[in-house]
Amino acid sequence: MKSENYILLVVNPISGDSEKESIIASVTEAAAKRNQGLKIYKTTGDGDSAAIKSIIKKNRPERVLVAGGDGTISLVSECLLNTEICLGIIPAGSANGIAVNFGIPETMTEQIEVALSNCTIKIDTLFINEKMCLHIADLGINAELVKNYEDSGIRGKLGYFLQSIPTIFNSDSPFHFTIETEKGTVEKTGILLAIANANKFGTGANINPDGKINDGKFEVLVFKNLDFIEIFKTIQEKPELSSDFVEIISTEKVMISTRKKVPFQIDGEYLGETDKVTARIEKENLTMAVPELFCKFHAKENML
Ligand SMILES: Nc1ncnc2c1ncn2[C@@H]1O[C@H](COP(=O)(O)OP(=O)(O)OP(=O)(O)O)[C@@H](O)[C@H]1O
Secondary structure (H helix, E strand, O other): OOHHHEEEEEEOOOOOOOOOHHHHHHHHHHHHHOOOEEEEEEOOOOOHHHHHHHHHHHOOOOEEEEEEOHHHHHHHHHHHOOOOOEEEEEEOOOOOHHHHHOOOOOOHHHHHHHHOOOOEEEEEEEEEOOEEEOOEEEEEHHHHHHHHHHHHOOOHHHHHHHHHHHHHHHOOOOEEEEEEEOOEEEEEEEOEEEEEOOOEOOOOOEOOOOOOOOOOOEEEEEEOOOOHHHHHHOOOOOOOOOOOOEEEEEEOEEEEEEEEEEEEEEOOEEEEEEEEEEEEEEEEEEEEEOOHHHHHHOOHHHOO
C-alpha cells in the first residue's frame, strides 16, 4: 500500500457501549470513495502502543483515525506526537470528554467527515508528571468524582451524575495549593485545581473560555467554591466568570504542591492521591482534524 494514500483506523472493540462494526463499515466506504487504502487495527489492551507505532513506522499512513474512548484517543495521539500524520477522532467511549472539547459532532457520518477533512490544526500537548494530557487534569473534587465513578461501575453521564452529590458531601475539600510559575509563587485555597489546555470539561462546561490549544501556553484554574450561578454560566460559549469563583493563571510550566494529598486525574483517568504535580507544554506537536468552527476559534490571527 502506498503510504500517501492510506488510512489507518484504530478501533477499541470494548470501549463505551456502542458497537464498532458500523464505524468500520462507514470508514471503509469513505476511504473507498476517496480512493484511499485502509488498514484496521483492533486494540487488545496489551502492547497496543508498540503495535500501532510499528504499523505507522513500517507503512506511514496519510492519516490515522481512532474509534474509542478517551483512553484510546490518548494512546493513539501519543503514537503520533512529533510526526506530520494527522489524527481524526470518532468518539466511541463512555464519557468522550476529549471529543466534547474539540466540538466533534454527534452523528457518526459527520464525525467521519470531520476526521477525514482538510480542516486540520497543530495543537500543543501538556505533560503532567511527564504523562501526556490532551484535555484536562485536576486535583480535588473532580478527580474524586472520577474515582467514585470508576468504583461505581455505572458508565456514561448517568454514572457521573449519580456520583456527583455524594462526592460533594464526602469531599475533604477545600484544599491548599502552592503554585509556582515563571511569574512567581502564589498560595491558593479551593475545591479544585484544574490544569487545562482545553476549554471544556467532558460535561461541556466551558470553564476555560479564553484558553487556546495552540498558543504555547496552558491555564491553571483554581475553583474556590461551588457557586451554582457561576457553574450555570459555564454552559455559555463565552462565560464571564467571577474571580471570586475561579482564578486563572496562564503559563508555560508550573509546579504545584499541596499540604495534604489530594485526588488527582488526567484526561478522565484516576491516578490516586498526590501532593506534587509538575506540568509543562510542548508546542504544536500533534496534528488533528477538527470541525471548522474549532479551527476558526484557534486561528493565529485571532490571538493577541
Ligand atoms: N480488546 C480489548 N479488551 C479489553 N480491554 C481493552 C481492549 N482494547 C483496549 N482495552 C482497554 O480499554 C481501555 C481504554 O478504554 P477507553 O478509555 O478508550 O474507553 P472507555 O473507558 O469506554 O471510554 P471513556 O474513557 O470515554 O470513559 C484501556 O484500559 C485498554 O487497556
